Amino acid sequence: MTLDVGLLRAQLRGSKLLDALRIYRQGYPDHMVFSEFRRRFDVLAPHLTKKHGRHYIVTDEKRAVEELLESLDLEKSSHHMGLSRVFFRAGTLSRLEEQRDVQTRRNISLFQAACRGYLARQAFKKRKIQHLAIRCIQKNIKKNRGVKGWPWWKLFTTVRPLIEVQLTEEQIRGKDEEIQQLKQKLEKVEKERNELRLSSDRLESRITELSSELADERNTGESASQMLESETSERLRLEKDMNDLQAKFDSTNKQMESMEMEVMEARLIRASELNGEMDDDDTGQTPSRAPDTR
Secondary structure: OOHHHHHHHHHHHHOOOHHHHHHHHOOOOEEEEEEHHHHHHHHHHHHHHHOOOOOOOOOOHHHHHHHHHHOOOOOHHHEEOOOOOOEEOOOHHHHHHHHHHHHHHHHHHHHHHHHHHHHHHHHHHHHHHHHHHHHHHHHHHHHHHOOOOHHHHHHOOOHHHHHHHHHHHHHHHHHHHHHHHHHHHHHHHHHHHHHHHHHHHHHHHHHHHHHHHHHHHHHHHHHHHHHHHHHHHHHHHHHHHHHHHHHHHHHHHHHHHHHHHHHHHHHHHHHHHHHHHHHHHHHHHHHHHHHHHO
């Protein structure tokens, strides 16, 4: 099996493998795709994340990686930009990983501190409310002990249920009055509803009557329209027959006139023929009569 060296070189040159090997030999063994590098190490540049947002859409990955590398303060000789990858010298990527781990631990610590602070503030608010409730209860108990043996307090505690009973009776009377008023309103509403029901029944019966009358009128109108249509068709038929008869009459008159003309012509011809014969007879009889007169 023979290899096509020219074709193999063209394939290696087209796949950019030779360029990658050349960069690797120059001292850039580590490499990473632009998008992967940006997503992995953008935590080291929080000002860029704050500027563009955590999930901002990048149209030019190479430009974004260049901005990220500039913000990381790396030496220009420690990295090299390719067409779709960024290459690093030995040890540079590991240092970036260590910085990323440190920053991640710091961010996690800050997040934990924020969560603990929030929980502590919530617990403090709860304890504050509980403390206020305890003080209120203690104050009320202290006041109760102070007035427990007071005669006026005893009188008040004795009279208070009676006042409540009186108030309860007044409330009951008020409720009874309200119930009576509501009953009257209910009776009035029932009466109005019955009247409305009767009026609606009357209206429904009237509507039924009008509907039947309308149906009768509609039937009458339909029959009248049918009769009118039949009369119209009959009139049109008679007009057509009359027109036909008139045409026949006109043609008959024309034929009679032509026949009369022909008869007149025949009579005239016959009369002229008769006149001619009479003239011939007269001319033939005149010489025979002359000798007799002599």
